[in-house]
Amino acid sequence: xxxxxxxxxxxxxxxxxxxxxxxxxxxxxxxxxxxxxxxxxxxxxxxxxxxxxxxxxxxxxxxxxxxxxxxxxxxxxxxxxxxxxxxxxxxxxxxxxxxxxxxxxxxxxxxxxxxxxxxxxxxxxxxxxxxxxxxxxxxxxxxxxxxxxxxxxxxxxxxxxxxxxxxxxxxxxxxxxxxxxxxxxxxxxxxxxxxxxxxxxxxxxxxxxxxxxxxxxxxxxxxxxxxxxxxxxxxxxxxxxxxxxxxxxxxxxxxxxxxxxxxxxxxxxxxxxxxxxxxxxxxxxxxxxxxxxxxxxxxxxxxxxxxxxxxxxxxxxxxxxxxxxxxxxxx
Amino acid sequence: xxxxxxxxxxxxxxxxxxxxxxxxxxxxxxxxxxxxxxxxxxxxxxxxxxxxxxxxxxxxxxxxxxxxxxxxxxxxxxxxxxxxxxxxxxxxxxxxxxxxxxxxxxxxxxxxxxxxxxxxxxxxxxxxxxxxxxxxxxxxxxxxxxxxxxxxxxxxxxxxxxxxxxxxxxxxxxxxxxxxxxxxxxxxxxxxxxxxxxxxxxxxxxxxxxxxxxxxxxxxxxxxxxxxxxxxxxxxxxxxxxxxxxxxxxxxxxxxxxxxxxxxxxxxxxxxxxxxxxxxxxxxxxxxxxxxxxxxxxxxxxxxxxxxxxxxxxxxxxxxxxxxxxxxxxx
Numbered sequence: 001x002x003x004x005x006x007x008x009x010x011x012x013x014x015x016x017x018x019x020x021x022x023x024x025x026x027x028x029x030x031x032x033x034x035x036x037x038x039x040x041x042x043x044x045x046x047x048x049x050x051x052x053x054x055x056x057x058x059x060x061x062x063x064x065x066x067x068x069x070x071x072x073x074x075x076x077x078x079x080x081x082x083x084x085x086x087x088x089x090x091x092x093x094x095x096x097x098x099x100x101x102x103x104x105x106x107x108x109x110x111x112x113x114x115x116x117x118x119x120x121x122x123x124x125x126x127x128x129x130x131x132x133x134x135x136x137x138x139x140x141x142x143x144x145x146x147x148x149x150x151x152x153x154x155x156x157x158x159x160x161x162x163x164x165x166x167x168x169x170x171x172x173x174x175x176x177x178x179x180x181x182x183x184x185x186x187x188x189x190x191x192x193x194x195x196x197x198x199x200x201x202x203x204x205x206x207x208x209x210x211x212x213x214x215x216x217x218x219x220x221x222x223x224x225x226x227x228x229x230x231x232x233x234x235x236x237x238x239x240x241x242x243x244x245x246x247x248x249x250x251x252x253x254x255x256x257x258x259x260x261x262x263x264x265x266x267x268x269x270x271x272x273x274x275x276x277x278x279x280x281x282x283x284x285x286x287x288x289x290x291x292x293x294x295x296x297x298x299x300x301x302x303x304x305x306x307x308x309x310x311x312x313x314x315x316x317x318x319x320x321x322x323x324x325x326x327x328x329x330x331x
Numbered sequence: 332x333x334x335x336x337x338x339x340x341x342x343x344x345x346x347x348x349x350x351x352x353x354x355x356x357x358x359x360x361x362x363x364x365x366x367x368x369x370x371x372x373x374x375x376x377x378x379x380x381x382x383x384x385x386x387x388x389x390x391x392x393x394x395x396x397x398x399x400x401x402x403x404x405x406x407x408x409x410x411x412x413x414x415x416x417x418x419x420x421x422x423x424x425x426x427x428x429x430x431x432x433x434x435x436x437x438x439x440x441x442x443x444x445x446x447x448x449x450x451x452x453x454x455x456x457x458x459x460x461x462x463x464x465x466x467x468x469x470x471x472x473x474x475x476x477x478x479x480x481x482x483x484x485x486x487x488x489x490x491x492x493x494x495x496x497x498x499x500x501x502x503x504x505x506x507x508x509x510x511x512x513x514x515x516x517x518x519x520x521x522x523x524x525x526x527x528x529x530x531x532x533x534x535x536x537x538x539x540x541x542x543x544x545x546x547x548x549x550x551x552x553x554x555x556x557x558x559x560x561x562x563x564x565x566x567x568x569x570x571x572x573x574x575x576x577x578x579x580x581x582x583x584x585x586x587x588x589x590x591x592x593x594x595x596x597x598x599x600x601x602x603x604x605x606x607x608x609x610x611x612x613x614x615x616x617x618x619x620x621x622x623x624x625x626x627x628x629x630x631x632x633x634x635x636x637x638x639x640x641x642x643x644x645x646x647x648x649x650x651x652x653x654x655x656x657x658x659x660x661x662x
Contacts, residue, residue: 002523002524002540002560002634003523003596003600003634004523004563004566004596004600004601004603004604004636005562005563005600005603006562006563006564006603011599011603014563014602014603014606014607015599015600015602015603015606016602017606018601018602018603018604018605018606018609018624019602021605021606021609021619021622022602022605022609022622022624023622055599056599058597058598058599058602059598063598159662192333192334192335193333209333229333231336231337232335232336232337232345233337235335263597264595264597264632264634265334265335265632266389266594266595266626266629266631266632267389267390267394267626267629267659268342268346268386268387268389268631269334269335269336269346270335270349271345271346271347271349271350271353271389272335272336272337272342272345272346272349273335273349274349274352274353275345275346275348275349275352276345278349278352278353288352291352291353291354293349293353293658294659294661295597295598298597298598300597300599301595301596301597301634303333303334303595303632305335320662321662324662326661328598328625328661329661330625330657330659330660330661331490331651331652331655
């Protein structure tokens with residue numbers, strides 16, 4: 001296994017500790033509950049936003065905690081939902097009189113942990129709502145889901161509800177915005193290689209040297225089809241058609257276009273994909289208003305990419321453009 | 332070869348075109364000379380900063396073009412120095428009455444291309460100076476160098492000279508700052524895997540399943556030693572000792588610490604390395620004043636990382652903290 005790892009059992013806590021050490025002014029690591037939270041919350045003047053999910057998708061979600069984004073992230077172990085009691089403790093730590101919004105990617109395990117912790121928090125008198133994200137058009141149901149999976153489009157929901165919460169919007173308004181962004185966001189991904197979970201030490205699934213998995217899930221779940229390796233342009237075209245036709249996005253639409261790397265693909269390749277997607281959207285009369293190229297939601301060291309579109313309007317675009325400050329940064 | 336590629340000959344131009352399409356307001360792609368430049372230059376009130384190098388190290392340098400960083404980047408093909416005449420044409424396009432600074436990582440091919448183009452530009456009456464970056468402590472001479480190699484520490488030189496140029500500093504002052512930052516910056520990297528150049532289609536060098544290359548170059552050049560795969564902590568400790576002892580960095584120093592991924596390593600692993608390096612520096616009485624974790628200078632899809640330290644003083648810290656705006660961004 002070609003990884004930087006000490007004991008695989010400590011992979012997640014060591015990562016979380018590193019994040020906090022690199023960002024001492026803005027985030028805190030709470031080892032008892034395996035969580036990362038902002039240093040300046042809870043604040044009585046804003047709704048608190050929490051997301052948890054399995055680890056292995058970094059920067060999602062533990063590197064997205066900060067001003068204008070998440071107030072806390074409570075990850076599980078690699079590809080495992082966070083324990084219900086950790087979600088509950090996280091909710092209590094960030095509880096604000098304006099309420100708490102729990103963001104949950106639609107997987108059965110996460111859903112169960114968050115729904116139960118929401119009930120427990122509500123019994124404590126905390127106002128909590130939950131919003132499910134399900135942007136993946138690849139498959140209707142999957143290995144760990146009833147319904148569509150939540151993948152990289154999640155970033156846009158976090159960005160929009162984070163900006164709204166920061167500006168003082170109340171809980172119902174923040175939920176309305178999150179549901180609206182989720183409703184206009186669609187993603188499909190594909191894998192060139194499997195990923196290797198540190199505790200397993202070997203690839204999660206097998207892909208031949210000449211094969212790729214179209215529509216793969218971010219935990220290596222099967223997609224739409226196993227296909228012969230194709231060119232960058234052919235791959236983008238297939239992802240884009242699936243995404244465009246799903247909503248559908250139409251001529252005259254203005255969109256955000258994200259090309260997200262799955263962990264093992266260099267950013268140079270992502271820009272090759274972006275250029276082709278931009279061309280194809282332009283041909284369809286769809287304007288790329290905002291561009292996102294890089295790693296937003298990964299699957300450990302998987303080589304692969306996903307393509308996300310968000311249909312923009314003035315409200316969404318303003319929220320996406322609002323300032324934010326998170327551990328994931330360049331400078 | 333598990334890559335997003337169409338024709339390998341078009342890998343670099345397709346990537347450059349993608350960068351410009353994603354950032355239409357801030358950068359332009361000039362296909363004739365294979366370059367990326369800011370849309371708002373040349374400006375008569377600032378020194379222009381240019382860097383070129385082989386491609387395959389993205390985000391370096393083509394995604395570092397923008398306000399407060401580079402004014403243009405003229406890349407060569409994968410791992411190949413840019414043609415001399417492209418460097419010359421780039422210099423002419425950005426020429427400012429305040430002068431042009433060419434940044435060059437210390438490799439024989441790059442050095443030759445930039446030195447010759449500097450002579451040609453000077454003959455045209457353009458004021459040009461050149462600054463060589465050689466932060467890699469791994470080896471004294473290497474496959475493509477006389478003297479030390481320039482690697483990820485290059486980012487700090489660009490950031491500092493970019494900020495100084497943006498604030499109106501004259502050419503001599505910008506050169507002074509660049510030389511100063513280079514003189515207090517040291518890096519060492521290591522590889523867990525080889526990378527695969529798209530035109531070659533197979534790994535550049537062989538590393539056994541249980542092997543790693545300590546001190547590897549960003550073109551896969553040999554490092555200090557081929558060793559048995561070790562734990563994350565052991566790897567960081569070896570990199571850190573080599574870097575700290577070189578300058579040397581000493582108790583009481585305040586530093587920037589960068590953990591740079593080489594292209595195929597997920598950011599979760601980089602934070603594990605960061606946490607250990609932070610602990611070891613603290614034990615040595617060295618304070619981490621600024622933290623950088625992510626991909627800054629890669630080697631295509633190589634799994635691996637490098638560790639960079641910069642000794643900070645008030646002047647350098649202010650320049651590193653100045654605002655900048657480049658294609659490499661999150662939001």
